[in-house]
Amino acid sequence: MKLAKTVPILYSASVTRSLAYYVDVLGFDNKWEWENPPTFGGVVKNDVEIFFCLDGQGHPETWIYLIIDDVDAYYETIKAKGALVVSPPESMPWNMREMFVNDPDGHIIRIGHRIECHPIP
Secondary structure, eight states: OOOOOOOOEEEOSOHHHHHHIIIIITOOEEEEEETTTTSEEEEEETTEEEEEESSSSOOTTOEEEEEOSOHHHHHHHHHHTTOEEEEEEEEETTTEEEEEEEOTTOOEEEEEEEOOOOOOO
16 A cells, blocks of 8 residues: 555634635645535645535644744744744754644644754753
């Protein structure tokens, strides 16, 4: 078996609102919608896709992790657009620099980039 990719499906109280937040605030692209008003939809950025579902799939407050190239620059960009930032970037002992952002449905998006490994004495 060869896995091609994983696509999280997040619960959404309003797919329209979710798509707008991920595109306009978080910088995702290529939104698509199913039905009118939408009950299912998705966004994409490079090889990362996220789906949103109005009924029956996912739960509020799901966590997802996005690994990017520069969390500090991304933080400044999305903060200026009104992102729901829970905590700004911080270097963690597990060799990641990370921040936490909420979306309108209370999902927690943990975003980070790898940092140099420093052995613990």
